[in-house]
Amino acid sequence: MRMNDTENYSFKELIATLEQKGAIHILIYLDEKKNANLSSIIKDTVKIGQTAIYTAVRKLLDQELINEKKEPPYNRRFFSLTTRGKKVVEILKKLKEIT
Secondary structure, eight states, rough: OOOHHHHHHEEEHHHHHHHTHHHHHHHHHHHHSSSHHHHHHHHHTOOOHHHHHHHHHHHHHHSSSEEEETTTTTTTEEEEEOOHHHHHHHHHHHHHHOO
């Protein structure tokens, strides 16, 4: 379910999205690449199956952590981080510093 500007995001829903297999890897990948199509995400995200990637992408879109843009002429899907997604990645980077 896509949220609109007047609805609040649930912390519980955000955590559930991040727990989805591959979701954190996709966020970090998009932070590094800035913009990527689905094929490159699948190819470069090691040890995560295609179905898991599709599910994670859908959930990241639903939580508005990533954007989708279709580009002509073949309507290839490209993804990038939203402002909210960038904030989540910054928190993940801080967590990495602790380890």
